[in-house]
Amino acid sequence: MEFDIGIFVQQLVNPSYLYGAFLSVAVAVLALVLATAVGFAVALGRTSQSRIAQGAAGFYTWFFRAIPALLVLLIIWNALPQLFPVLRQEWFSPFIAAFIGLGIVEAAFMAEIIRSALLSIDEGQNLAGRALGMSPAKVMVKVVLPQAIRIALPPTGNEFIGLVKFSSLASVISLQELLTTAQVGVNITFRYAEYYAAAIIYYLIIVSLLTLLQNYVEKKFLWTSRSKPKKPSTLEPIGQGVHA
Amino acid sequence: MSHEPQPTEAKVWTPADPVLQVRNLHKSYQDQHVLRGVEFDIHQGQVKAVLGPSGSGKSTMLRLMALLEPANDGEILLRGQRLGVRQRGTTTVPLPERELAKERRDIGMVFQKFNLFPHLSACRNVMLGLTSVQNIPAKEAEERAMAMLERVGLSHRAGHYPSELSGGQQQRVAIARALVMNPSVLLFDEPTSALDPELVGEVLDVMEGLANDGMTMIVVTHEVRFARRVADQVTLFDSGVIVEQASPDEFFDNPQHQRTRKFLSHVH
Numbered sequence: 001m002e003f004d005i006g007i008f009v010q011q012l013v014n015p016s017y018l019y020g021a022f023l024s025v026a027v028a029v030l031a032l033v034l035a036t037a038v039g040f041a042v043a044l045g046r047t048s049q050s051r052i053a054q055g056a057a058g059f060y061t062w063f064f065r066a067i068p069a070l071l072v073l074l075i076i077w078n079a080l081p082q083l084f085p086v087l088r089q090e091w092f093s094p095f096i097a098a099f100i101g102l103g104i105v106e107a108a109f110m111a112e113i114i115r116s117a118l119l120s121i122d123e124g125q126n127l128a129g130r131a132l133g134m135s136p137a138k139v140m141v142k143v144v145l146p147q148a149i150r151i152a153l154p155p156t157g158n159e160f161i162g163l164v165k166f167s168s169l170a171s172v173i174s175l176q177e178l179l180t181t182a183q184v185g186v187n188i189t190f191r192y193a194e195y196y197a198a199a200i201i202y203y204l205i206i207v208s209l210l211t212l213l214q215n216y217v218e219k220k221f222l223w224t225s226r227s228k229p230k231k232p233s234t235l236e237p238i239g240q241g242v243h244a
Numbered sequence: 245m246s247h248e249p250q251p252t253e254a255k256v257w258t259p260a261d262p263v264l265q266v267r268n269l270h271k272s273y274q275d276q277h278v279l280r281g282v283e284f285d286i287h288q289g290q291v292k293a294v295l296g297p298s299g300s301g302k303s304t305m306l307r308l309m310a311l312l313e314p315a316n317d318g319e320i321l322l323r324g325q326r327l328g329v330r331q332r333g334t335t336t337v338p339l340p341e342r343e344l345a346k347e348r349r350d351i352g353m354v355f356q357k358f359n360l361f362p363h364l365s366a367c368r369n370v371m372l373g374l375t376s377v378q379n380i381p382a383k384e385a386e387e388r389a390m391a392m393l394e395r396v397g398l399s400h401r402a403g404h405y406p407s408e409l410s411g412g413q414q415q416r417v418a419i420a421r422a423l424v425m426n427p428s429v430l431l432f433d434e435p436t437s438a439l440d441p442e443l444v445g446e447v448l449d450v451m452e453g454l455a456n457d458g459m460t461m462i463v464v465t466h467e468v469r470f471a472r473r474v475a476d477q478v479t480l481f482d483s484g485v486i487v488e489q490a491s492p493d494e495f496f497d498n499p500q501h502q503r504t505r506k507f508l509s510h511v512h
Binding site: 122124125127128129130131132133134135136138142143146147150221223224225 | 310312341342345346348349351352353355357359360361362363365372373376377403404405407408418421422425
């Protein structure tokens, strides 16, 4: 059996692949948003003065770093609806179960990324903000967070790419994401090479686009006057070299 | 006209009284007693230079006065009002952080390592206190920030980020950032210690300009010549207590204490 370019190209433009890719990315994006929100709360808990908050946040990280994501997905999709009737209703789709499951697992990892980013900000920044009379919340939002985001961006990009690939785990709860799409096709035609190669191309395109997005966002956090587009404002430097 | 009976305050502050008073200030870290009963006054428009060896408690005193850390004992009074605590029944308790933040608005602080916000341009560093603490609209805040940068000679660097500025320029931006809040007192924690020697002068010039404009300043420094030329009063700190407190001429030409003479023999 030879590699049939025709079948490969045919699958590449097959709308069900495109839809599968869209589901994979959508699950990853929503899971990352959830993971960042929960992870930020857990990171605040771990860095807080309160013993209770420390303990709860520590438990969360410990628990969800230990449990395989696959098991969490199976629990959310199969076990929880048995316990809670509300999850037996129409709205609770494999898509929702997948992004919640991946999001709460990922939150344990994002919490560590966010925590180390927060801890890496120089204590003098906090002091300077407080000395200006800023409330603790203002210091966090206006001073610490913008700097912590820059530090957290590269590892978060890694996690995001990981999530796109982890979304294939959701095949066990019957989500028709990218890899499942390929697998379904293979089961009918047995053209393994062509169908998997099409999946490879899709993953490569997705991750390439994400890398471009990451580079773009990181450039936004360079903090030099030269990377900014010229605007006629007094906030821009006036015609002098940086180290003149 | 009838005279309404005023609720009797403990004592009424008048501009003739010291603007900032420190009474019996104590501070310990674990087993280290860093401040052991510091007392002093500073009047409106005065410049006080604080000298002393490293680890003598000078910087700790500034942090306490800036309300960045609580004192273990003693009082800090701004215009006769006690800072950092409130009365609950018969005991005084430390203010919560949100309330402390409000009291800090009236006291400016300039740090040894500048502590500029690296993600903001020079202008936005100066604007941040105005927009986020005083809730001044961005347009007006920008105008006031630019005026303040002009005052420290850096309006042409307004759009530059801290990483693009020299140490001396960064410290001048930091001074503008504190100054724009219009504080009653400006505290300087070794403002030139982290600078290359050739950059010290530009910062001291800005500070001397502020002193001439009548700013009330407490300057912890190792710059003895600056202390002599600019300060109204020079203080020597050692082991958490004030050893000597005098006018510059008295302090440098006729010190009363052996410890001061010894210190001066090392720095002259």
